[in-house]
Amino acid sequence: MIQVIRKKNYDEISKAAADLIAAAILLNPEAKVGLATGSTPVGTYAELVKKYEAGDLDFSRVTTANLDEYRGLGGDHDQSYRYFMNTNLFDHVNIDKSRTFVPDGTEEDAEKACRDYDAILEKEIGSFDIQLLGIGGDGHIGFNEPADNFCVNTQCIRLEEQTIQDNARLFFNGNLDEVPTEAYTMGIGFIMRSRKILIMATGAGKKEIVEKAFLGPVTPWVPASILQLHPNVVLAGDEAAISDAVVEKYK
Numbered sequence: 735m736i737q738v739i740r741k742k743n744y745d746e747i748s749k750a751a752a753d754l755i756a757a758a759i760l761l762n763p764e765a766k767v768g769l770a771t772g773s774t775p776v777g778t779y780a781e782l783v784k785k786y787e788a789g790d791l792d793f794s795r796v797t798t799a800n801l802d803e804y805r806g807l808g809g810d811h812d813q814s815y816r817y818f819m820n821t822n823l824f825d826h827v828n829i830d831k832s833r834t835f836v837p838d839g840t841e842e843d844a845e846k847a848c849r850d851y852d853a854i855l856e857k858e859i860g861s862f863d864i865q866l867l868g869i870g871g872d873g874h875i876g877f878n879e880p881a882d883n884f885c886v887n888t889q890c891i892r893l894e895e896q897t898i899q900d901n902a903r904l905f906f907n908g909n910l911d912e913v914p915t916e917a918y919t920m921g922i923g924f925i926m927r928s929r930k931i932l933i934m935a936t937g938a939g940k941k942e943i944v945e946k947a948f949l950g951p952v953t954p955w956v957p958a959s960i961l962q963l964h965p966n967v968v969l970a971g972d973e974a975a976i977s978d979a980v981v982e983k984y985k
């Protein structure tokens with residue numbers, strides 16, 4: 735079941751997405767929340783911080799786990815996803831940072847890093863009340879890139895050239911050589927276990943992949959397409975990213 739929420743622009747959809755996450759926390763103050771990085775959710779996190787500052791939201795009993803982390807980057811590296819989460823959200827709200835989980839990018843043994851993260855997800859999360867996702871230009875969710883099959887558990891992934899270029903464009907001061915080529919990512923199996931999934935897409939650059947993922951066949955070559963099989967998905971985007979055809983299909 736997919737519900738589409740389309741708003742005029744980035745600011746409006748960020749507010750709507752923050753409202754959905756806030757609702758999950760208000761309903762369950764001990765909510766388990768899955769979080770994402772990238773340029774898309776920055777506005778959503780800013781809106782959540784505003785709600786906290788206004789006294790409308792309490793993170794003190796919330797547990798979070800992030801989708802992914804670059805292999806080789808520690809949390810103090812300003813391009814790591816731990817650093818992103820701290821600076822965009824955790825440093826500004828009353829969350830207990832020991833209850834925020836991100837794969838350990840400094841663990842060099844990839845197999846161990848992945849199994850450790852699966853163990854954390856199993857023990858600390860079980861399943862998310864709500865999972866926030868972005869969508870990659872190639873349809874990836876987390877860093878689960880197009881592949882022969884949907885990966886169930888946390889894996890070490892070699893990033894696609896398009897992803898490396900997208901990330902260099904937006905981050906790493908535009909420097910292609912600095913973007914790590916591998917990442918640890920939560921598997922699609924754990925993402926699909928979430929009770930509710932909020933996938934965001936903003937900007938004209940996402941329009942085509944959103945159509946592929948939500949109007950096309952379910953295939954591991956477009957990893958986000960598997961969300962068509964989940965019982966509770968909200969696709970939230972701006973007018974640039976969500977076409978009329980997508981709105982029509984899920985009316």
Ligand code: PGA
Nearest residue numbers: 772773774775868869870
């Ligand atoms: P973006 O990345 O928000 O920076 O576009 C999305 C993603 O790769 O999941």
